[in-house]
Amino acid sequence: MSASSTPHVVIIGGGLAGLSAAQSLSDAVAASNQQAVASADPYRLKITLLESKRSTGGRAGSFSDSISGESVDYCQHVAMGCCTNFISLLKRFDMLDDWKRYRDLVFHYPGHSPSPFSPSRWLPAPLHLAACVGKLGYLNRNQKREVRSGMWRLMRTRSASLAQRTAKDWLQSIGQSQSTIQAFWDVILVSALGEETDVVSMQAARKVLIDGFAAAQGASDVLVPCLPLSEMFGERLPQKLESLGVELRCQAAVKRIEIASPTGPVVELVSGEELLADQVIVAVPWYRLSSLFDPDDAEVAIPNVHGCTRLDASPISGIHLWLDRPIMTNDHAVMVGTTSQWVFRQPLASTVSPSEPSEVSGHYHQVVISASSGQSQSLGKQALLDTVLDELRNEFPMGRDFKLLRHRIVTDPNSVFSVSPATESIRGNIRPALPWLHLAGDWTPTGWPSTMESAVISGRMAANSVARRLSDSLVEIPVDPGLPWGWLAKRVIRR
Numbered sequence: 211m212s213a214s215s216t217p218h219v220v221i222i223g224g225g226l227a228g229l230s231a232a233q234s235l236s237d238a239v240a241a242s243n244q245q246a247v248a249s250a251d252p253y254r255l256k257i258t259l260l261e262s263k264r265s266t267g268g269r270a271g272s273f274s275d276s277i278s279g280e281s282v283d284y285c286q287h288v289a290m291g292c293c294t295n296f297i298s299l300l301k302r303f304d305m306l307d308d309w310k311r312y313r314d315l316v317f318h319y320p321g322h323s324p325s326p327f328s329p330s331r332w333l334p335a336p337l338h339l340a341a342c343v344g345k346l347g348y349l350n351r352n353q354k355r356e357v358r359s360g361m362w363r364l365m366r367t368r369s370a371s372l373a374q375r376t377a378k379d380w381l382q383s384i385g386q387s388q389s390t391i392q393a394f395w396d397v398i399l400v401s402a403l404g405e406e407t408d409v410v411s412m413q414a415a416r417k418v419l420i421d422g423f424a425a426a427q428g429a430s431d432v433l434v435p436c437l438p439l440s441e442m443f444g445e446r447l448p449q450k451l452e453s454l455g456v457e458l459r460c461q462a463a464v465k466r467i468e469i470a471s472p473t474g475p476v477v478e479l480v481s482g483e484e485l486l487a488d489q490v491i492v493a494v495p496w497y498r499l500s501s502l503f504d505p506d507d508a509e510v511a512i513p514n515v516h517g518c519t520r521l522d523a524s525p526i527s528g529i530h531l532w533l534d535r536p537i538m539t540n541d542h543a544v545m546v547g548t549t550s551q552w553v554f555r556q557p558l559a560s561t562v563s564p565s566e567p568s569e570v571s572g573h574y575h576q577v578v579i580s581a582s583s584g585q586s587q588s589l590g591k592q593a594l595l596d597t598v599l600d601e602l603r604n605e606f607p608m609g610r611d612f613k614l615l616r617h618r619i620v621t622d623p624n625s626v627f628s629v630s631p632a633t634e635s636i637r638g639n640i641r642p643a644l645p646w647l648h649l650a651g652d653w654t655p656t657g658w659p660s661t662m663e664s665a666v667i668s669g670r671m672a673a674n675s676v677a678r679r680l681s682d683s684l685v686e687i688p689v690d691p692g693l694p695w696g697w698l699a700k701r702v703i704r705r
């Protein structure tokens with residue numbers, strides 16, 4: 211126990227996982243005190259969140275464009291309607307209105323008219339997707355039949371049976387042609403999982419396709435931020451946490467966690483300051499975990515900690531373009547059969563309208579390329595830029611004669627962890643052995659791939675683990691189980 215009678219929880223890492231843990235702990239204390247009898251002393255908990263960078267938010271961050279002065283996200287983040295824990299975090303802090311929700315998508319394939327992907331508003335899930343495939347005009351009749359057959363086979367296949375198979379292996383085994391895999395399955399899975407189908411686990415792919423599309427109305431809705439991520443997760447959300455009593459300390463890099471102190475765990479900062487803690491939540495990326503402990507302590511604290519080195523990373527690139535004119539009328543587009551995978555136009559909350567000329571700052575567009583391996587990684591930056599610009603000119607006639615004013619290519623080699631068949635067993639085996647130590651991060655075993663949803667779930671799970679250690683009276687904040695399945699989905703989709 212720390213010197214004070216008030217238990218002290220130190221959270222290391224200010225990404226979404228750490229922020230979620232802080233929110234869950236503060237809400238648990240508030241809920242417990244509401245349930246306590248009037249005569250009982252209120253439960254008190256000191257929560258300190260440490261972030262090594264200048265602001266919180268982790269990988270959900272932004273940079274400042276020197277010409278326009280606007281904050282631009284390093285890479286466009288989107289959420290889906292199935293991400294109920296992430297959405298509840300936004301609701302908790304009155305931030306959901308800062309995201310625009312889209313029910314429909316538009317798929318662009320070279321040489322074909324744009325194809326709408328519009329789930330039915332009236333048919334029950336999974337029938338609400340029935341007409342979507344038929345509207346994808348770039349697929350031929352045989353490909354559409356393969357996709358429908360593949361979705362049915364997937365719904366009738368239990369998740370556990372897919373654990374050791376790659377998506378491409380399973381899809382080929384049920385009769386999906388290479389052209390259909392490239393034109394449909396790759397489009398969804400590479401964007402959602404950040405990895406190619408010949409590497410990605412079919413179990414993870416099923417999670418996306420069932421929970422994210424087939425099981426419930428609204429699951430496939432896409433939520434796009436209307437404000438820079440740095441403003442939401444680096445300013446507004448931290449301010450709201452501080453109003454709840456959470457102590458946030460940025461530029462507070464942790465040197466090590468001392469596990470053998472007789473007074474309990476000690477968190478030593480690079481500055482030399484030492485923090486006594488009762489419970490510690492480590493919410494850092496998987497590749498940083500072992501560096502927080504002395505070499506001899508790492509395996510004691512977390513057996514199999516070095517399994518983290520077997521979690522491969524998958525990069526994502528954001529290609530930021532400032533053009534002399536807008537090239538599209540929709541807010542975003544899905545690109546098929548091209549190096550470009552998604553295109554997003556001017557940020558929705560910008561003071562510059564996409565329809566207005568701006569000779570100084572230009573019209574902003576961002577192209578996102580997930581799983582930046584294969585063709586895109588083999589290209590140099592200039593060749594990649596030229597390829598993307600040619601694709602945009604060919605696909606969007608209204609902007610065919612655009613001029614590039616400036617650009618910036620941002621690639622994060624550790625954007626997500628690669629969800630291979632071996633990933634789940636690795637994630638499940640990296641668990642702390644010390645009663646005061648808890649792990650959070652999208653890479654922990656949440657049942658979700660590397661997403662903002664997984665990060666938020668992990669924070670809640672870690673906070674609940676802390677609550678169980680500290681007091682029986684602390685109320686746990688439940689993890690949302692996801693969108694409810696309708697009667698038909700429950701009957702046709704096997705768990």
